[in-house]
Amino acid sequence: MKQLWAPWRMIYISEGAKETDCIFCSKSKQSDLREALVVAQTAHTLVMLNKYPYNNGHLLLAPKRHERNLSSLSAEEYCDLNEALRRSVDIVRQALNPGGINLGMNLGRCAGAGIEDHLHWHVVPRWEGDTNFMPVVAETRVMPQHLLDSYDRLKPHFESLSA
Numbered sequence: 804m805k806q807l808w809a810p811w812r813m814i815y816i817s818e819g820a821k822e823t824d825c826i827f828c829s830k831s832k833q834s835d836l837r838e839a840l841v842v843a844q845t846a847h848t849l850v851m852l853n854k855y856p857y858n859n860g861h862l863l864l865a866p867k868r869h870e871r872n873l874s875s876l877s878a879e880e881y882c883d884l885n886e887a888l889r890r891s892v893d894i895v896r897q898a899l900n901p902g903g904i905n906l907g908m909n910l911g912r913c914a915g916a917g918i919e920d921h922l923h924w925h926v927v928p929r930w931e932g933d934t935n936f937m938p939v940v941a942e943t944r945v946m947p948q949h950l951l952d953s954y955d956r957l958k959p960h961f962e963s964l965s966a
């Protein structure tokens with residue numbers, strides 16, 4: 804594997820092991836939203852940039868309440884989460900103009916869930932050629948834009964969702 808400029812990997816190496824608490828529950832309590840990478844909050848949903856993204860603008864949407872089962876969400880929580888999901892897709896389309904978007908939810912460790920106790924949607928913008936020379940599941944990824952740059956670019960677009 805070629806060496807790539809990948810600052811997020813250094814953060815992952817230095818901080819990854821320390822994060823034992825549920826990241827979604829701890830994020831919602833953090834006062835600095837930019838540092839927490841939280842771009843929007845609705846009544847029951849948290850929208851944030853993934854700290855270890857698969858691509859630029861990779862979002863995570865989680866219910867504010869710690870819950871692992873989709874069917875255990877109340878109707879209100881479920882609707883709020885899914886309304887936030889479709890609005891986030893619209894916002895990502897407008898803000899980043901991707902060629903496509905992957906949506907996914909991994910339920911359970913063997914389905915690929917990194918945090919299996921707090922369910923969450925992945926929203927991954929895709930561009931033509933973004934996997935041209937890197938395999939989809941490669942450990943090292945090409946990330947032309949730094950996370951906080953992504954945050955600052957996306958945040959204003961999410962004002963309407965938080966309001």
Ligand SMILES: [Zn+2]
Nearest residue numbers: 825828869921
């Ligand atoms: Zn949690």
